[in-house]
Amino acid sequence: MMGRKLRGAVALAAALAALGCQRETRRFRESPPAATSETAVSMSELVPGPKTRDLPIRNPYERNAYAVSEGERLFNAYNCSGCHSHGGGGIGPALMDDQWIYGSDPENIFSTIVEGRPNGMPTFRGKIPNYQVWQIVAYVRSLSGLLPKDIAPARDDHMVAGPEPQRTEPLRPKHAFTPAAAEHP
Template sequence: MSSPSRSGCRRRRELLAAVLLAAALSACQREDRRFRTWPPAASAIPAVRQSELQPGPTTRDLTVRNEYGDNAWAVSEGKRLYNQFNCSGCHFQGGGGIGPPLMDSQWIYGSQPENIFATIVEGRPNGMPSFRGKLGNDQVWKLVAYVRSMSGLLAKDVASGRNDDMQVRSQEQSTEKARPVQSAVPPASQRP
């Protein structure tokens, strides 16, 4: 027969194993393929302020949660759409060229999901086309998730770990997260 202290030790070990197994279960969500869900924010385009000034007390807007921001499958779909819809035509594989780079920490129009959503849907001066009506909102949200993964803003287990094609950049998964910096809007002549 085991002594009381040994049985307590065993119980602790069992408890630890149960906790670890439960923790492993939580990882199942990241591959979940939701084909017919509408992210809450998908039907309405989030309103993004054009001005810092507000009437009354200045409040911060509630951030919009991107349903796809913690889903590895959606991020990889975003990666596929990024090339199929020719985002790579201007932003290349994130390093930028004709358009600004997406893999660095500089953000002209904001790094939050709703800012990137607005940038894609509304377009931006001097080159960024407006995709309003040309993309389904769920497709835009997948692109938003992928664009954020390029500069390490998503969890590592969600960001893509490999390319389907030739390797042209380091993996999104191994990109270190850098604090997003809101760069001042450059003069129109310099805007990308």
């Protein structure tokens, strides 16, 4: 009887440890930019040949706390905060609310950073390695609570307009995302 309980506890501990490992892993040596597919995001829904379902795009860093905090560091290092002001917005739109002009999915934010958007958002194509863009994407999504709370970074030393990402209630976008194709007639 005791043995079974002990075995259960060990299995539970192992499962928790495995989950914790995934969250806390620090991968330094990412694959070089050339080894990753360029953008993985298409601006059109039309494809040659029969219509197939796209492979779902997953941000590899959304479940990794170190990557999200790296995203935060890069967000400031690359001066995203110069316009988006630690998420509160200023010259650029706020990132901690539920209003998304170009979509809140990881791939939408990825292409916003890489391609740029009309009226001010510059393109960072070729200037930021893809893995760092994905880290920034994860951080941007944490600002409005779209990431699990145990992954999102804690409060930093800056003035913040809202609660820190760890305490932010998920702000699901109100409107369904309109395809990017609509923006480019």
